[in-house]
Amino acid sequence: MNSQEKLISKKKPTFPISNLLSDYLKEHSRSIKIPIFYDDLLRFHGCVILYDKNEEDTLWVRTYFSEFEREEIDLCLKKIYTLLHSDGNEETIPFLNVDAIDYCTFGNSKPFRIKIRNILNDNYTYFYVKKADASRVYGLELEHILSPHSINFLIYKDTLIEEHIAGIPGDVFITDFLPKCSESEKSQIAKEFVKFKERCLVRLLGDMRSYNYVIAPTHDFDQIVYKIRAIDFDQQSFEGNLKVYDLQFMKENRKMIEMVSEKLKTSSIIQYKIEERSYMAKRMIMYPNRIETLLNCMKNDVISYPENIKNLKKQVEDYTSDPKFRDCENMGDILESILAFVKRNYLNISNKELF
Structure with a gap:
């Protein structure tokens, strides 16, 4: 195996x-x-x-x-x-x-x-x-x-x-297009990858191997802007291993992770992660009723196995040192607690990372 x-x-x-x-x-x-x-x-x-x-x-x-x-x-x-x-x-x-x-x-x-x-x-x-x-x-x-x-x-x-979500499949882009990108384009893609990685991790979207997302280039004045979008949502809040929600542990993403390390300083990576979490917090504030109702559906639903829930809440608690995850009973509770964590820290942002 x-x-x-x-x-x-x-x-x-x-x-x-x-x-x-x-x-x-x-x-x-x-x-x-x-x-x-x-x-x-x-x-x-x-x-x-x-x-x-x-x-x-x-x-x-x-x-x-x-x-x-x-x-x-x-x-x-x-x-x-x-x-x-x-x-x-x-x-x-x-x-x-x-x-x-x-x-x-x-x-x-x-x-x-x-x-x-x-x-x-x-x-x-x-x-x-x-x-x-x-x-x-x-x-x-x-x-x-x-x-x-x-x-x-x-x-x-x-x-x-x-x-249909338009774009170049990630695996195809990494093989056929990434080597042809300029150094500035690679830096911009690295930034987008960090933000995409953080977004998937915080909202527990798993299995984002390179063929499960697309990269969409858009011409903007004298440059090309790259956006990364998930196209497979099958592994939402199911797995019990926190690494499944982190793109850096997918071997298919190795070249992208290496590019992030080469192009971005640690301070920049932290900055982009904070930016993405802040954006998500703003979205939660803009649509409080919709997200609350959806999370309530999740909390009253069965979308994973008991052992997955037990393992994931323990891993998230260990990583965040937040004892509130100990009381989570299902995947909806875990996701709600993570999003609440992000929202609480929105107005008091520090360099401490959620994940």
């Missing part, structure tokens, strides 16, 4: 959506009736393997359906697109085409990736159809509330619809 397997030792189960979480999603317009379910797409008749430009298996396959089923499925997927990206008005459906329905054979969620093209101008976008999982839903909501990036998703019964 290698070090990565020791960090993540068990395959995470799918946790159902509780009634309390379902009510929260309805209140915030996340829950809406959709015309097709994840299980309907599993009825594909066959598939072909998709290869990348280097002729390597992408772990995605392109599915195909019978002619009769495909016509009905295409119409349903177009309707979902209008619900996700507009007000559900179906007048645009004649101008939409479903170019591809791809299925991922790797990971827990095994999503379908839908490519929708506007036939009038050939612009296209993607969205994903997944099996609904409480961990993933909490992860998406926390991303929306606490990160600098809003995120759009819909859920109906046991099916989750997610918008």
